[in-house]
Amino acid sequence: MTAKIITVTSGKGGVGKTTTVANISVALALEGKKVVCIDGDIGLRNLDVILGLENRIVYDLVDIVEGRCRTRQAMIRDKRLPDLFLIPAAQIRDKNAVSPSDMIRLCDELKPEVDFILIDSPAGIERGFRNSIAPADQILIVTNPEMSAVRDADRVIGLLEADGKNPPSLIINRLNPSMVRRGDMLSMEDVFDLLRIDVIGIIPEDENVILASNKGTPLALDGKTKAGQAFRNISRRLNGEQVPFLDLNHQNIWDRFGWRR
């Protein structure tokens, strides 16, 4: 095995990077892939919370880097999905504790043993961004269909270009189809028109995402919601499958009748 290393980043904070990493990791593991996700957002760790693994943390990324534990010891295995592992971020330590070459070394070590390494990066203006993109084979930029988020995404794409990275792919998160129809929100076409990079996923706005995060059970664990399905589709596309985009314009029957699941 030689893992594909995917870093998820953004220009603006709070657009859904951690949610994306958690859901894509779960979806890949459901497909039988061996996945390690690394929380690169040192000091602001929350991937463990969204994955529901917070209470099992003993060691973290900085412990690995500083040699206080072996890499294996800091990898938390998800009990629901035995092929999914998390390396959590340190909660409080100095952000300079980890360097880009530390991340490259860690990924080199993991690479022969897994199929995917997903890195949850801080937004592109913060420290830790360089660490997270250093080992990446592929970079996913998350944005919301909102002018300020799209502009910040544009800026990060420029930074990555200046760095000589492969062109990143785009995830548009929190799209609200009825707002787009009313002309109150940027559409996928509007966003693409500006950024001109490959779109690998469109995730609808869905309050279930928030409920799932609070419970520590990412939506992609079951495919019943559109957002969960959209994340699963991204994981299939990362596996090289051609998957059409979901039709977000047709509400499903439950939504139409105002039922709640």
Next chain:
Amino acid sequence: MSESSLIQIKGIKDGLLVSLGDASWNVLQSTLIEHIEQQPAFFQGARLALDVGKNSLKSAELSTLRDKLSENGIMLWAILSESPVTEKTAQFLGLATRISKPLPQEHRVSQEPVDEKTLFIHKTIRSGNRIDSSGHVIIFGDVNPGAEIIAAGNVIVWGRLRGVVHAGAEGDRNAVVCALELSPTQLRIAEQIAISPDRHGKPLPEIVRIKDGQLQAETWNSG
């Protein structure tokens, strides 16, 4: 602040790496040159990579420095910076911005000015980038909102112009701006400023110039 804390010198595989501390660009530049002039033998013939930290530098500033260094027999080949503006500037001057992995040769050539007076750029200019030129600028790509193009001469965009553009920035009222799709956040020629109106329908190529003391846009058509 003492000079030694402003300049740190390290030997690296590709020559010398000089890291500059925190001070204004003028101070840093003159301190660096002074330092070099005191030890001419040490620097003579050196290949230099310069880490400018957070300083946001324009192409005029970087090319002045490059000239001063070359007068002292030093070849500046890389600029390292936390500022994306400086990185971009450096790249447009054909300088590397990573010391471990210099940009491939063909990359450098295509971003270099065609001649002294025209900067030809084949890429999308993204938010946060600023292109500064003492001549004309030709962009083969889009200029996105949040990007800026400042030129003493004309600005020609073979693509969509949606950022800020200033042609004739040193006062030339004969300068023009043209683009396949012209919807800049703000457009200036010499001292005249316009904000583009909301447009509807299919965009046409346009050229803007100063006519009768005002900025005027004309659509271009082949007929």
